[in-house]
Amino acid sequence: MTDDRSPLSRLSDQRVEYGARGEVAAGTDPFTFFSQWYAEAQAEIREPNAMLLATASDSGPDARIVLLKGVDPAGFTFFTNYTSAKGLQIAADARVALVLPWHDMHRQVRVQGIATRTSAAVSDEYFAARPRGAQVGARASHQSQPVDSRAAMHAAFDRVEAEFADAEVPRPEQWGGYTVAPHRIEFWQGQANRFHDRFVYESADRPAALDDAAAWTVARLDP
Numbered sequence: 133m134t135d136d137r138s139p140l141s142r143l144s145d146q147r148v149e150y151g152a153r154g155e156v157a158a159g160t161d162p163f164t165f166f167s168q169w170y171a172e173a174q175a176e177i178r179e180p181n182a183m184l185l186a187t188a189s190d191s192g193p194d195a196r197i198v199l200l201k202g203v204d205p206a207g208f209t210f211f212t213n214y215t216s217a218k219g220l221q222i223a224a225d226a227r228v229a230l231v232l233p234w235h236d237m238h239r240q241v242r243v244q245g246i247a248t249r250t251s252a253a254v255s256d257e258y259f260a261a262r263p264r265g266a267q268v269g270a271r272a273s274h275q276s277q278p279v280d281s282r283a284a285m286h287a288a289f290d291r292v293e294a295e296f297a298d299a300e301v302p303r304p305e306q307w308g309g310y311t312v313a314p315h316r317i318e319f320w321q322g323q324a325n326r327f328h329d330r331f332v333y334e335s336a337d338r339p340a341a342l343d344d345a346a347a348w349t350v351a352r353l354d355p
């Protein structure tokens with residue numbers, strides 16, 4: 133039994149009223165809409181680029197947070213280890229979903245699309261821009277594999293540091309980006325009485341350029 137004074141016992145009483153932002157109208161194309169919402173999120177909340185990435189796995193759906201590191205009309209880009217659990221799952225089934233959960237703004241953006249690896253040049257460029265410690269860490273980690281101890285992790289880190297003591301740390305081959313090319317994007321704005329605004333853009337189940345207004349149909353959904 134949960135203690136009555138525990139925050140967990142009060143979850144059903146926890147209620148936030150939405151709607152202070154006013155109503156939302158659909159924009160012309162999803163790129164313009166997303167750009168505008170992202171600019172507002174960046175001004176108002178911490179880590180607006182933290183997003184949920186959902187993948188299909190043999191044991192059912194899987195999900196974790198990754199950082200959005202680029203958006204252009206081709207899609208949404210994040211970086212990771214290609215041999216991690218998510219990397220192997222994407223290799224088997226490239227259909228993924230993203231959720232940007234902007235709670236403090238009573239907003240979320242949901243994306244469904246196809247993930248493809250970024251070019252080596254794009255991965256190299258982003259890897260080179262990372263702090264050196266993160267570069268070393270990326271080389272020292274076999275992401276999602278079991279490791280004996282924190283000490284073993286530090287030893288692996290130190291080995292990589294020693295190996296590249298006087299040199300730039302090269303991007304490991306198994307580390308790089310994915311771009312999610314969307315065919316469905318939903319913008320959700322919380323409203324009073326749980327009567328929210330939802331606009332969904334769809335491109336006939338095929339990924340389309342986000343700024344190509346003619347490729348997208350937009351519909352308002354019931355909350």
Ligand SMILES: Cc1cc2nc3c(=O)[nH]c(=O)nc-3n(C[C@H](O)[C@H](O)[C@H](O)COP(=O)(O)O)c2cc1C
Nearest residue numbers: 182196197198199210211212213216217218219276
């Ligand atoms: C705020 C936050 C940001 C993260 N950003 C990334 C990221 O950009 N890339 C990444 O590979 N993992 C990132 N992670 C870690 C992942 O959530 C996850 O633990 C890791 O990628 C292993 O996932 P997998 O075993 O499903 O492959 C982040 C976690 C948090 C909480």
